[in-house]
Amino acid sequence: MSMRTCPVTGLKVCPDAEALVRWHAVTAVVHFLIGVSAAILLVLTRWQAVHLLPSDWYYRILTAHGLNMLIFFIIFFEMAVLHFAGPILLNCRQPAAKLGWLAYVLMLIGACTTNGFVFAGKADVLFTSYVPLKAHPAYYLGIILFAVGALLDTSLFFAALVKAKKEKTYTGSVPLVTYGALTAAIIAVITLIHGAMVYVPTFLWSLGLMQMDPEVYRMVWWALGHSSQQINVAAHVACWYLLAGLTVGGVVLNEKVSRGAFFLYVLFISMASAHHLLVDPGVGPAWKVWNTSYAMYLAVLASMVHGFTVPAGIETGQRLRGFNQGRFQWLTKAPWGDPGFAALWVSLVIFGFGGGITGVVIGTEQINIIAHNTLRIPGHFHMTVVGGTALCFMGVTYYLLPLIFRRRVAFYKLAQIQPYVFGAGISLMGIAMTYAGSFGVPRRHWDISFTQAPFGVQFPTTVDLFMAAMAMGGLLAFLGGISYCLIAVVSVFFRPALSDDDLKRGGPGLPPGVVRLPSQTHTAEASEAAHRQGNPGTVVLVGVFFVCFILYYFTNWKILSLLWKVG
Amino acid sequence: MSEEKFHSALVPAQGVWWRPVGAQEKRWIQISFVWCMLMFAMMPLWHWKGGQNPSGIRGRVVPKDYRQRTERFIQDYKVGEEKGIPVVAPPAGADIYVEASMWMWRPILHLKQGTTYVLHLSSFDINHGFSLYPMNINFQVVPGYDYGLKVTPNQAGDMRIICNEFCGVGHHIMTGKILVEK
Numbered sequence A: 001m002s003m004r005t006c007p008v009t010g011l012k013v014c015p016d017a018e019a020l021v022r023w024h025a026v027t028a029v030v031h032f033l034i035g036v037s038a039a040i041l042l043v044l045t046r047w048q049a050v051h052l053l054p055s056d057w058y059y060r061i062l063t064a065h066g067l068n069m070l071i072f073f074i075i076f077f078e079m080a081v082l083h084f085a086g087p088i089l090l091n092c093r094q095p096a097a098k099l100g101w102l103a104y105v106l107m108l109i110g111a112c113t114t115n116g117f118v119f120a121g122k123a124d125v126l127f128t129s130y131v132p133l134k135a136h137p138a139y140y141l142g143i144i145l146f147a148v149g150a151l152l153d154t155s156l157f158f159a160a161l162v163k164a165k166k167e168k169t170y171t172g173s174v175p176l177v178t179y180g181a182l183t184a185a186i187i188a189v190i191t192l193i194h195g196a197m198v199y200v201p202t203f204l205w206s207l208g209l210m211q212m213d214p215e216v217y218r219m220v221w222w223a224l225g226h227s228s229q230q231i232n233v234a235a236h237v238a239c240w241y242l243l244a245g246l247t248v249g250g251v252v253l254n255e256k257v258s259r260g261a262f263f264l265y266v267l268f269i270s271m272a273s274a275h276h277l278l279v280d281p282g283v284g285p286a287w288k289v290w291n292t293s294y295a296m297y298l299a300v301l302a303s304m305v306h307g308f309t310v311p312a313g314i315e316t317g318q319r320l321r322g323f324n325q326g327r328f329q330w331l332t333k334a335p336w337g338d339p340g341f342a343a344l345w346v347s348l349v350i351f352g353f354g355g356g357i358t359g360v361v362i363g364t365e366q367i368n369i370i371a372h373n374t375l376r377i378p379g380h381f382h383m384t385v386v387g388g389t390a391l392c393f394m395g396v397t398y399y400l401l402p403l404i405f406r407r408r409v410a411f412y413k414l415a416q417i418q419p420y421v422f423g424a425g426i427s428l429m430g431i432a433m434t435y436a437g438s439f440g441v442p443r444r445h446w447d448i449s450f451t452q453a454p455f456g457v458q459f460p461t462t463v464d465l466f467m468a469a470m471a472m473g474g475l476l477a478f479l480g481g482i483s484y485c486l487i488a489v490v491s492v493f494f495r496p497a498l499s500d501d502d503l504k505r506g507g508p509g510l511p512p513g514v515v516r517l518p519s520q521t522h523t524a525e526a527s528e529a530a531h532r533q534g535n536p537g538t539v540v541l542v543g544v545f546f547v548c549f550i551l552y553y554f555t556n557w558k559i560l561s562l563l564w565k566v567g
Numbered sequence B: 001m002s003e004e005k006f007h008s009a010l011v012p013a014q015g016v017w018w019r020p021v022g023a024q025e026k027r028w029i030q031i032s033f034v035w036c037m038l039m040f041a042m043m044p045l046w047h048w049k050g051g052q053n054p055s056g057i058r059g060r061v062v063p064k065d066y067r068q069r070t071e072r073f074i075q076d077y078k079v080g081e082e083k084g085i086p087v088v089a090p091p092a093g094a095d096i097y098v099e100a101s102m103w104m105w106r107p108i109l110h111l112k113q114g115t116t117y118v119l120h121l122s123s124f125d126i127n128h129g130f131s132l133y134p135m136n137i138n139f140q141v142v143p144g145y146d147y148g149l150k151v152t153p154n155q156a157g158d159m160r161i162i163c164n165e166f167c168g169v170g171h172h173i174m175t176g177k178i179l180v181e182k
């Protein structure tokens, strides 16, 4: 089959790559649907006014939620992003498409196997499966198959880079989006190697063929578990840049800075395991301090840099489009009704102010004493990987639907508010969890009223308030999440395919960036003028961010200092 | 920089893109860098001057041996029993042993405010989580490892240990007790 030319972007699209993007993305959404259905059950159980599930099912569904969301949904989607950022953005043919399908099938078989055993009650170990908790061997085998598939997909992305370079399908250096995806792919390889290092021995152990040390397991498991969060960050930052370009013609202020920041993510990746071992007996303080800070916070520096360059790129893009008055016209006149832009911006804010700040704070060696395994932890990561990554991927979906699936976005009005509903819900839930956690409310806990416990615990009534707020936020996020599934599934399976003419003609269900793509390049004079103007709006935003960061950081040290002396 | 042409992140970068950084961007990177170094410095500084650190005395231990140590500790300082769990009142400076197992904390402790002890934590079976309520002090309890933490209670009260690491179907009933007297 010949390659088609995209009427919107002018890119040459290989049908094989396109099909791989489609199937990986659709399968991601299916897993999201499982995850979000589990989420509502969890919310209604933790909110003890309802206390829906019995205890065994709470832990079972919690296992399913963690796996389907954090592993299956996110990684299937990331593989779609790789097939997009490789062959499609670089105008080249998909190399070894058959292997791509093999990868897909392996991932699917793996995910189905693991899910089957979880729902059958043969693996109530939560997605971290800390040994010596033991699941059925097939549970581990499923994850191994899934990881092998993902590794294969990732190597095809590298193959596409090589092929495109050899065939000269583009000039200059790969686009920043592809570069970001490349860093995500490199991190994925490192992560998956750690995955093999932990799951293969654990699989053998579950068959009784090997010994496992619980602390070593935790260290290597989190070298997988936390590094994979770095894949998420690199992938969604790449998608922020992608959405900024598609929705408002957001520019890259400085390629050197943005690429350098991506590169920092790669350098310090395997260290993140420490975040989960800060109050563990297996490792010493020097190791903890050095690793938890990714060698003196250089990966945090990278995120802070993107936290400037992404909004500033949007600001400059908007100013170049003529929204140039005052400090903030670029924001007031931003396309808030474009679901791609809405998702980008809300995700940026939640990730920065919510997930980012809380993450650095609770990842501080000593402050972790007042955070470890409390609800502060899920509070934090629902504002990184959910409010940040998942929401950003939702925004990408609204552009993939017309550009790759060649479908109108179904229920477009719903799609326009979906990012706000989901973002508001996750923020409320995340903040409420964070507060409840600071009273010591544990995560992964079926009954914080402790009715059957030998020694009762009575949390203050404010905790009930926060748990109710968590439930409200969770319900809202659930509505947003279900809407997303509905829109994606109906668009893909129940809407007619669009022709090139349909796309150009516009009409309902097409985001503005698809109907009229903002210009992606600018003249030297316009650039010069924009350059001289700088980013007065973004400067204010990062200033506010910085003040919040400092306040939250030192407040936590203050609270810590009031505790018992421990050492 | 006059020949620079802005472009989006979807477009391949042309020519030499290794260009000088804009003034505001540069300033933000500098501020961020200084902040990162400061946050890094806070951790060693707190080890030196601060009162709360998760360092402890760490070592490996065979769960059966740890159980024996705990039993000996209980025999030495036992003052009573509550709900079938021994209550222990160790002297100042003592090594105190708390053992987590599915699904209880042994023994119950009577401590004195302002007195320093070495609190040992370990597990007999799988991972558990030591969470002291209402202080909100949290440590991971790992089988095969002895975590010896020097603690000085600074408040009196009837406190609880909540298990905050998932440890099976009885996880949510796993609570223990520490009484701190003036």
Ligand code: HEM
Residues within 6 Å of the ligand: A035, A036, A039, A040, A042, A043, A046, A062, A063, A065, A066, A069, A070, A074, A126, A127, A128, A378, A382, A385, A386, A390, A429, A442, A443, A444, A445, A473, A474, A475, A477, A478, A481
């Ligand atoms: C509709 C949106 C969502 C809601 C309402 C929701 C809600 C929850 C709740 C209530 C918990 C249980 C916390 C506890 O009891 O300890 C939880 C855990 C978790 N969630 Fe979500 N969540 C959502 C989406 C996501 C997404 C998109 C991801 C990942 C990409 C995710 C990843 C996780 C993980 C990893 C856990 C921890 C599981 C564990 O402790 O084993 N969630 N979520």
Ligand SMILES: [Cu+2]
Residues within 6 Å of the ligand: B100, B101, B102, B103, B127, B128, B129, B163, B164, B165, B166, B167, B171, B174
């Ligand atoms: Cu426990």
